[in-house]
Amino acid sequence: xxxxxxxxxxxxxxxxxxxxxxxxxxxxxxxxxxxxxxxxxxxxxxxxxxxxxxxxxxxxxxxxxxxxxxxxxxxxxxxxxxxxxxxxxxxxxxxxxxxxxxxxxxxxxxxxxxxxxxxxxxxxxxxxxxxxxxxxxxxxxxxxxxxxxxx
Numbered sequence: 457x458x459x460x461x462x463x464x465x466x467x468x469x470x471x472x473x474x475x476x477x478x479x480x481x482x483x484x485x486x487x488x489x490x491x492x493x494x495x496x497x498x499x500x501x502x503x504x505x506x507x508x509x510x511x512x513x514x515x516x517x518x519x520x521x522x523x524x525x526x527x528x529x530x531x532x533x534x535x536x537x538x539x540x541x542x543x544x545x546x547x548x549x550x551x552x553x554x555x556x557x558x559x560x561x562x563x564x565x566x567x568x569x570x571x572x573x574x575x576x577x578x579x580x581x582x583x584x585x586x587x588x589x590x591x592x593x594x595x596x597x598x599x600x601x602x603x604x605x606x607x
Contacts, residue, residue, distance in 0.1 A: 459554045460529060461585065462547035464515040468585045471545070473553060475531045475590050482526040482546065491601070496520070496546045501530060507602040508544030509593060514573075525549040531590050541603050543594070554585070561587060 459470035460479070485497025485508055494513040499506045508528055512520040520526060527550040532540045561576035568574075575587030594602055 457556060457558045459556060459585070459587075461551040461554055462511065462527075462529075463549040463551060464512050464547075467515070468551070468583060469511070469515065469588050470554065470585050471529065471531065471588050471590055475533075477530040477532060477542070479550060480528050480530060482522060482528055493519075495602070496544075499528060499544050501542065501544070504542055506530065506542045506544045508546050510546045511588075512546070512548050514593065515588075520546050520548040523548060525551075533591055533594065543590070543602070545590070545593075556585075 458473040460473050460476050461468055461470050463469070480501070483499070485499055487497050488495055488507075494509050496508040496510040496513075499508050510520050512518055526546065526548050529545040529547060529550070531543050531545055533543050534540055556578060560580075561578045563576050573589050573592035575589045577584055577586045579585075
């Protein structure tokens, strides 16, 4: 499995590279008044308006700090009807890609009930990497807010 690695604070996370359409530099986003704090804003991407969520806010509880390494992962998620939607994931520090066998990841440790998007963990001499399940990042109740045309 090919993974895109990113860091939130001292912790390393990964998403399945097959779900990533493109990695783009961080740019100014259009703000969304009254949105939840983890919604970073809206991105104009190839003629589409793409909601962007802040992975640092979701995973670490604080806003991303703009850095030279900050990127937006353009990903695809399926709505409740199976239609593919674009979702931007703002990552404070995108590190690299990594090829790792799926059997190297285990469901260990603590998984908070409100963090169903946290997947299995792999540990090696470089440290721990935890999978983030993109499909579970946006709670079903909030999907209509990010993808209103799907409602």
